[in-house]
Amino acid sequence: MQSYLEFDFKINPLNPWNEILMAELIEIGFDSFTEENEGILAYIQKDIFSEEQLENVGILHREDIQISFTYHEMPNINWNEEWEKNFSPINVEDKVLIRAEFHDPDPTMHEIVIQPKMSFGTGHHPTTHLMIQQMLEMDFEGKKVLDMGCGTSVLAIFAKQKGAAEVTAIDIDEWSVENSIENAQRNGVELKISKGTAENLGNEMFDIILANINRNILISDIPAYVSVLNNGGKLLLSGLCFFDVNDILEVCTSQGLILENKQQREEWISLLLKK
Template sequence: MSNLIYIGYYFKAKPLQPAVEILIAELGYAGFESFVETEEGVTAYIQKEEWREDVLEEIQILTSDEFEISFAFEEIEQTNWNAEWEKNFNPIVVDDVCAVRAPFHEKLDTEYDIIIEPKMSFGTGHHETTHMMIQHILKNDFEGKSVLDMGCGTGVLAILAEQKGASTIDAVDYDNWCYLNSIENVERNNCKSITVIEGDASILKGKYDIIIANINRNILMQDMEIYISCLNKNGKLFLSGFYNDDVPMIKAECEKHLLKFEEKLERNNWVSLKFLN
């Protein structure tokens, strides 16, 4: 697969909140897939092949009298992506026990420490969906479990699963850039139990005790039956990458396959769900 090229949009917003929260939600519906909040607003990224000249046409907040929003955009080449994220990427701590930081950040005093160099990959822990998935992993037993991290992005969730004691982890992403970046991050964190695989749900053949899928609503709905067929009896399925309005649709699809809904996390209208097989 060829590496993907992205278009980066740099938004400035006044007042900052709730403008940034609303803007991220509307951009997510428009096809933007990665966001970094800044001191002045938010930087958002969309794949060039998904971009069109009128991509912002239906973003209502841009024409709202309540907010003052300006933006610029540019094509992001992989060669300058490091500088792009480095100027925005600050370390995060989830629930006081898990730190996600870049190689140039000092180690923090947390039980779990993950070093990520995201480049163009999605999943630094800053986005709400990744943050909630980290919370799920922290709260659940992974000791000795077989795990699938579907749409692994940077590999951050797979890395935490190993740190939580998972015995084997398959980290899968269709994007060649994410695949290569996950391999780098797995090595950077001295992981021994993670296999990084390039592909989509069609390549899945094994069985897992736990499946993590942080993608988007349409892909989740499309591939749900495959995920569930790969889930062991009494297995756990964690889903994210969608909004609160999408929950009834996701729940109905899971319950159609006899999964039992157990927990919902919500963060700025983004949602993560836990199901039991």
């Protein structure tokens, strides 16, 4: 079993900065969180924690937010078992149910069955919910799809279930890649799953690209996405707060993308764009 560090972050004001802090911590290896009244508890494997990376987390240095933290090493426990205990099914508009095998099925809804390991993207985060919401209205039949930052591959699986001809799922985290392979098998779909970033895209072209990541990575990688997106293709983005919209749209417009739909859930947004 892995040794973990528990960080107790106190955040003022709490919203929406608790969610934003979690998104930034995921990028440096934190893999599970508990929301508290005054902040969050965040967990990372001891052997991959880097004080330098934590020091470079941008939100910790904002003058309009007060964030303090303490941390200590946790005793060795079965973290996947603990994670499963706290995993509840996710209902998207009474149309899609994201659940684990130990939950009861619902024959009235479209189901995605995942093993709730500690990879981001189980569906509980509002941005994953927003992506599924947008995907419900999109045509995937016969399309080539790319899911960047796939996490548990919930989005990639849903795209394949909606009729996509071929789906590629990429994530920088080895844990997410392994979990994605298991979840694809669990749902009886075939995905092309690999570890990497936008730098590994090559020349393969796609009809639809899904990217639920975060503002900074999206701003950096949107040109790479556009370069492998077919003319008339769709780019669906989330991992963004409402105040990120102008910055993201400025980049998208410079790349010749046209905004087709924007949706918001709490302080989070998703953007559907067309090339």
